[in-house]
Amino acid sequence: GAGVSQSPSNKVTEKGKDVELRCDPISGHTALYWYRQSLGQGLEFLIYFQGNSAPDKSGLPSDRFSAERTGGSVSTLTIQRTQQEDSAVYLCASTRLAADTQYFGPGTRLTVL
């Protein structure tokens, strides 16, 4: 079946603009995770969704970052007033609830000029 998909694959934006990153998880996967991969910081957890709720937002770096999930499926990560330090690859992963293996999307490479 189809894997996790993310769009866009690349996004270049100017400092101060808002961006939206989309994740389409594998059908039937209740759990969804966002991670960020940046130079110097490695891979970092951002937020965890269980269905449409987000019981763990502890990794969001600032209040400029927010995310939502609708219909237990698609998730959108929004970054407001982007800064250069937001430049990174944003990864989404999904899995069945409490399952051990996460399935990763190809990522969105965000470049803030």
Added chain:
Amino acid sequence: AQSVTQLDSQVPVFEEAPVELRCNYSSSVSVYLFWYVQYPNQGLQLLLKYLSGSTLVKGINGFEAEFNKSQTSFHLRKPSVHISDTAEYFCAVSANAGNNRKLIWGLGTSLAVHP
């Protein structure tokens, strides 16, 4: 809370030589352990995982790892590497209970296999 330390940021090795990529972790709860690989310009791929049982786990592409609870380590090994093994390797842990299985990552080890 959990943390992961990958002891080598870069590992150069010649083709057909053995390699070991080191990973240590700390956690206040029981964890699952993972190694992921990221080939150049590609996404993350699960290499192998330790959940329970035998402490020696085998993964794809001839890789294996050994869980050592007393040393809190999960080192990755391959007896003979190929040029195609050149990639970034990430060690990660997650809690093994509850619904939230967020992964906590090491900073990665860049494996460069030379002819």
